[in-house]
Amino acid sequence: xxxxxxxxxxxxxxxxxxxxxxxxxxxxxxxxxxxxxxxxxxxxxxxxxxxxxxxxxxxxxxxxxxxxxxxxxxxxxxxxxxxxxxxxxxxxxxxxxxxxxxxxxxxxxxxxxxxxxxxxxxxxxxxxxxxxxxxxxxxxxxxxxxxxxxxxxxxxxxxxxxxxxxxxxxxxxxxxxxxxxxxxxxxxxxxxxxxxxxxxxxxxxxxxxxxxxxxxxxxxxxxxxxxxxxxxxxxxxxxxxxxxxxxxxxxxxxxxxxxxxxxxxxxxxxxxxxxxxxxxxxxxxxxxxxxxxxxxxxxxxxxxxxxxxxxxxxxxxxxxxxxxxxxxxxxxxxxxxxxxxxxxxxxxxxxxxxxxxxxxxxxxxxxxxxxxxxxxxxxxxxxxxxxxxxxxxxxxxxxxxxxxxxxxxxxxxxxxxxxxxxxxxxxxxxxxxxxxxxxxxxxxxxxxxxxxxxxxxxxxxxxxxxxxxxxxxxxxxxxxxxxxxxx
Ligand code: AMP
Ligand code: ZN
Numbered sequence: 001x002x003x004x005x006x007x008x009x010x011x012x013x014x015x016x017x018x019x020x021x022x023x024x025x026x027x028x029x030x031x032x033x034x035x036x037x038x039x040x041x042x043x044x045x046x047x048x049x050x051x052x053x054x055x056x057x058x059x060x061x062x063x064x065x066x067x068x069x070x071x072x073x074x075x076x077x078x079x080x081x082x083x084x085x086x087x088x089x090x091x092x093x094x095x096x097x098x099x100x101x102x103x104x105x106x107x108x109x110x111x112x113x114x115x116x117x118x119x120x121x122x123x124x125x126x127x128x129x130x131x132x133x134x135x136x137x138x139x140x141x142x143x144x145x146x147x148x149x150x151x152x153x154x155x156x157x158x159x160x161x162x163x164x165x166x167x168x169x170x171x172x173x174x175x176x177x178x179x180x181x182x183x184x185x186x187x188x189x190x191x192x193x194x195x196x197x198x199x200x201x202x203x204x205x206x207x208x209x210x211x212x213x214x215x216x217x218x219x220x221x222x223x224x225x226x227x228x229x230x231x232x233x234x235x236x237x238x239x240x241x242x243x244x245x246x247x248x249x250x251x252x253x254x255x256x257x258x259x260x261x262x263x264x265x266x267x268x269x270x271x272x273x274x275x276x277x278x279x280x281x282x283x284x285x286x287x288x289x290x291x292x293x294x295x296x297x298x299x300x301x302x303x304x305x306x307x308x309x310x311x312x313x314x315x316x317x318x319x320x321x322x323x324x325x326x327x328x329x330x331x332x333x334x335x336x337x338x339x340x341x342x343x344x345x346x347x348x349x350x351x352x353x354x355x356x357x358x359x360x361x362x363x364x365x366x367x368x369x370x371x372x373x374x375x376x377x378x379x380x381x382x383x384x385x386x387x388x389x390x391x392x393x394x395x396x397x398x399x400x401x402x403x404x405x406x407x408x409x410x411x412x413x414x415x416x417x418x419x420x421x422x423x424x425x426x427x428x429x430x431x432x433x434x435x436x437x438x439x440x441x442x443x444x445x446x447x448x449x450x451x452x453x454x455x456x457x458x459x460x461x462x463x464x465x466x467x468x469x470x471x472x473x474x475x476x477x478x479x480x481x482x483x484x485x486x487x
Pocket of ligand 1: 031032044045247277278284
């Protein structure tokens, strides 16, 4: 029996018991990238957080349908329907078809997701592939009286919606507060109310990405795609909807309003929001100019980077902080994570060579339960990792003869490490060609160094350390043994 799962529902701001609508099925929808440029590391943090959540739901035995969309149309520069179409602008700039932009950055996104060892979603629907579903939904919202057409564009009537439902529900904000954050309507504005938002936008003749609709040629507003695609693949009410915190106030608030108005029921039982990756306290974003691309991070080719970092060390860095807390990027923090990741992985190698004893000095079952308990408490990966470091300590102590494990406990320890390090945290050895021979050779070298030190042959032990440093392998003497990592 696994412990019951609790998660923080951002709709209620409460930690709630997870009870899926149709167990063992779970519907999970996550807002995917807008593919008009490369994803930065901040975007990756959100997708890695949901990968952890997806993996743990699978571990608990749920049959998860994970839908993560690709936004390839309809996203204007401003979140409130103003500015140019992001795809058309980029296409014009590069003198290519908008769909070439979409193709390039979709492939780039998938490559990055693979480098971080995230599992692919079950369905990856695109906005352009679901124009008719979006039109149908808009028609239904008009029929229900919650949207109106002006000059070939259709707007959602927030004022009307508010009379029946709580529009600021997700952000817990009152209308006055929401109004304070929107601009006044201009004389040219087609919207009836300041909070109204576009469901369908009339396209000017020069606009390339446009489709026929009952209201003339146009393109969908940004929010409607997620409402249309999530209800198509997961049903009118489904279990979990996720995305970054920055999507709460506008995109997700509008998604709820559209779906509720159309289907007359709340679309989502649990909302999960991940917190932001920051650089010196400022949110990483394209517009702030502080967005590292994953490629730059892997090679170290960026003025703010002291060196390159392997994708798995970066993944580990992200998982060391709970998904709901901000995470600040720094070279020091990444280097510390790199060492931690190295310690964890070398302990898994060490585990293979441990000799069983007749009795055990550590309770591996209790440690396994503690790992599950951490993850079942709102996917608490930092506490899981703290428990895994306790496992590392035990493994290194057994190797040094300071603790003992029976054959059964050694097998349980292997199961624990493989389950939580590989399956749940989604870490792998640094590259697929790594068959563990380097770690094996390092174990031999470090044993020889330990023997040399025991014989007070410090010239040999120092020589080993210095020669390894020349080939960028650093070793460190710590309380519970020696660890090593590659620079
Ligand atoms: P976009 O491509 O801008 O639609 O963003 C894709 C996802 O990345 C969304 O879920 C955003 O909330 C998320 N995101 C954007 N910036 C950051 C950041 N600095 N840290 C974490 N997630 C982010
Ligand atoms: Zn969305």
